[in-house]
Amino acid sequence: MNASPLALLGGEPLISTAGPHFSWPPITEQDRAAVARQLTEAVSIPDRSGVVADLEDALTSCLGVRHVITTCTGTAALHSMYAACGIGPGDEVIVPALTFHATATPLFHLGARPVLADVDEHGQLDLDDAAHRLTARTKAVIAVHLWGLPEDMDALTGFADRHGLLLLEDGSHAHGATWNGKPVGSFGAASAFSLNGPKPLSAGEGGFVATDDTDLYYQVLLHGQYNKRCRSEIPAAHPLARFAVTGMGLKLRIHPLAAALALAQLPRLEGYLKGRQAIAERMLAALEQVPGIGVPQIAAGARPSWYGLPLRYDPAALGGLPPARFLDAVHAEGATATDRPGSTCPLNTHPLFQRPGALLPGYADHQGPGERDFPVAGQVHAGTVKLPVWHRDRDQPLADAYTAALAKVARHHKDLLP
Ligand SMILES: *Cc1c(COP(=O)(O)O)cnc(C)c1O
Helix, strand or coil, X not given: CCCCCCHHHCCCCCCCCCCCCCCCCCCCHHHXXXXXXXXXXXXXXXXXXXHHHHHHHHHHHHHCCCEEEEECCHHHHHHHHHHHXXXXXXXXXXXXXXXXXXXXXXXXXXXXEEEEECXXXXXXXXXXXXXXXXXXXXXXXXXXXXXXXXXXXXXXXXXXXHCCCEEEEECCCCCCCEECXXXXXXXXXXXXXECECCCCCCCECCEEEEECCHHHHHHHHHHHCCCHHHHHHCCCCCXXXXXXCCCCCCCCCCCHXXXXXXXHHHHHHHHHHHHHHHHHHHHHHHHCCCCCEECCCCCCCEXXXXXXXXXXXXXXXXXXXXXXXXXXXXXXXXXXXXXXXXXXXXXXXXXXXXXXXXXXXXXXXXXXXXXXXXXXXXXXXXXXXXXXXXXXXXXXXXXXXXXXXXXXXXXCHHHHCC
């Protein structure tokens, strides 16, 4: 007879509400009406007009930048941004080893090389490691505000300036996040964002590039837009205007129905973030004292978007209990939306990064990094346990139940040890 209160060992689960416990984005009547209206207005927009112009104008003013160009995906936005910066064959870009692969993969399609740099114990780019990886071919460094926690943009701006690099940003987790009051995505020469389903601002599918630099803007247009949009936006006297009909030949524009959804969501983003901040603070306060659980340290100038709440699980504090077993026990308590990041992992572990030449011509001689080359990224990833951050007051009890589930498993961890 097992007397453990842990649900995994036959005890009563803490949470009995049926899942899924978290879904995104919240869809309201306004969203339905906006998409329905767009269906009658236009389902294809070849220039910068209608909902596309409205969304780009709104994003421009949110970020405080001159130009925003929407795209069909965040991956396409990253591709256009790199191409617009003139990054091409042989060029190198410093990318944090721990991110979603699309931060780096478009570089392979430009003949360029992602040069991975390790992260620090907080999962942020390690600038000392990055400095060791600079060569004469390094053109840019990209900041990724992982899980919506802003990078130290003072340090990154200084690093880029000191080494004569372009500073770029992947803001895909961090819509509305700020560093010293300035929006993430407005620090670099350009930034790229995803508007994919679960991202803080969602179009279902979509993305955008933001920049203050008008010539870079024309290059972004030429990369993924063509004819009407390029002809109407690139001044006839500009040396690039003669390429307007074809651009660079790719077509990466956003779907108007997706743009309508993102535009309807955008006025609610600030409310989402405020609600998430309140719930995140509650969760952090509850988890701070839980043994085996490390909470993220938020820098004084940082306002996160709380795309997720990344915790660091430390098995040593719980008698060596493996993270997978800890997570099984948390799931058994009913906290089923707790997870370990899957595809957002050390990029050096992906076969594509180890041997890009196996799939991509031009990389036959490219010796990629090895499985264990980025020890800190590996440790951070192996120890990360992620919780959703809800935004509505009425989800507070659920958030409390999740933190209680982690605390319960930690408290009774000895029951799970062999
Ligand atoms: C989602 C994401 C992307 C890619 O965006 P898609 O819209 O899915 O193409 C790129 N970078 C990061 C960090 C992401 O999370």
